[in-house]
Amino acid sequence: MPLDLTRSREFSAKVIDWIRGKGRVLIMAHDNPDPDSLAAATALRHLLQVTLGIEATVAFGGIIGRGENRQMVKELEIKAFPIHTLDLNQFNVVCMVDTQPGTGNNSFPADRPVHLVIDHHPPRATCDACPWVDIREDYGASATILYEYLVAQKVSIGTKLATILFYAIKSETQDLGREWCRADREAYLQLLPLVNNRILFNITQSKVPRxxxxxxxxxxxxxxxxxxxxxxxxxxxxxxxxxxxxxxxxxxxxxxxxxxxxxxxxxxxxxxxxxxxxxxxxxxxxxxxxxxxxxxxxxxxxxxxxxxxxxxxxxxxxxxxxxxxxxxxxxxxxxxxxxxxxxxxxxxxxxxx
The missing domain is CATH 3.10.310.40 (Diaminopimelate Epimerase; Chain A, domain 1)
Incomplete structure (x- = not known):
């Protein structure tokens, strides 16, 4: 399917209105996050920053270990924090991207509520307790869903954000060769002219330890x-x-x-x-x-x-x-x-x- 901007506009507008005035927001990526998880989290953070003036916090469990991912975080200045360094009691709204409650691949405590889930994996029953859920398992990347939100809300996308979104779709679908849909392809092609090619090269050709x-x-x-x-x-x-x-x-x-x-x-x-x-x-x-x-x-x-x-x-x-x-x-x-x-x-x- 092509970009579903109507669905994304309606859903993102309702979520933004619901979050307004609720205080600090945590965006949870999955453990040992890959480019798709980091890109989706960064894009959601940007969306909330532009529309609500909120400085949401991106968190993850485990480590960022793969050479390309470490280089991506460095080159694109991605702000993400290990969850064990945060006081979770400070956050009134919890979002999950590219993961869901109770899947075992994120370190967010199971006894705490999750309010928003955005993902492209098959839905779990644990999401039934979340007030806001946008799961599109026909999409190849969660980054594509967040790209739709940004476009639908007319939020500008700078070079670094475009690069991380593009690289996420590129890596998740293996250059549109694996499990992609028309929306992924449209996002990929629309982001391509905005990408910083030097940064993209540095990421894909990153140095690795012995x-x-x-x-x-x-x-x-x-x-x-x-x-x-x-x-x-x-x-x-x-x-x-x-x-x-x-x-x-x-x-x-x-x-x-x-x-x-x-x-x-x-x-x-x-x-x-x-x-x-x-x-x-x-x-x-x-x-x-x-x-x-x-x-x-x-x-x-x-x-x-x-x-x-x-x-x-x-x-x-x-x-x-x-x-x-x-x-x-x-x-x-x-x-x-x-x-x-x-x-x-x-x-x-x-x-x-």
Missing amino acids: EYFSAFNKAISTAVIYDGVLVFNLFDIHHPDIVAEMADFLMRTEGIDVVLGMGCYNGDAVLSFRTLSHEIYAGEVMRAVVEGLGTAGGHGMIAGGQVPGLAKGRQVQEQLAHTLTRRLLERLGRSLDAPVPLLSPSEEDAADS
Whole structure:
């Protein structure tokens, strides 16, 4: 569908009027926020600042670990604060962008009310208690929804905000190649002339630490193929985002239509799921795979999950990987028999020499 400015104008106008005079506003991104979450939060902050004169606070849990994301925050001067550094009692209005209450991928306390949810993931029942909800699961990016609000309310978009919104849509939809709609494409094309190309280049070509490359080595060396499904395990990781990045990378493997990756960060398992099949609904599959162990969510072709509180030790992580692999293959009706390493022993030896 094209940009739905009528819907966005009506909804955003009602929300702005409702927030007026209520005091301090918190905008909650999801944990270890990606460009889409940060862009949506920044755009909502700008909208409230221009229309109401409110300096809303953007918060997140976890870390901003991926090199491109750190560079984006630096180059575009994004103001976002770790949630543990804030006194939540100071905020009278709580907004969530690119996440929802009770999904397990944000650190906002479950016993506190959330007033506004803007997202493009499938709706959860927890949103029923929120007075304002705009969830468009057919959209490829939450940033597109916020772009519509800005356009509908005739709020000017400067170069830096345009760049972060553009990069969010670009990365979330992989340059309009994955799970996009006409609204994403229109926003992408309308933002493109406003983008600072130098900043965009600095973000996409950001420098990375040496351990970044060790993740590629570990992902490739642990990758095993089961009947068109590739599974890899990074074990202990320096930041959670790296699992999704490796899943995207290994999705290019010939003959593979499903990838499941995992790693362990601060005692929690981080999971990433990718598929090229339009017949596999990634979000539903991941929720079934982690049922009783953790939480998960996602779209048709991409999903993620968390299994909290793992005991220490590589053996525990290996056992979890085995359990999740078995559940995934059973869910997909694929065979657990005759697993094949991505690299044969001779190829591994050649890579090490």
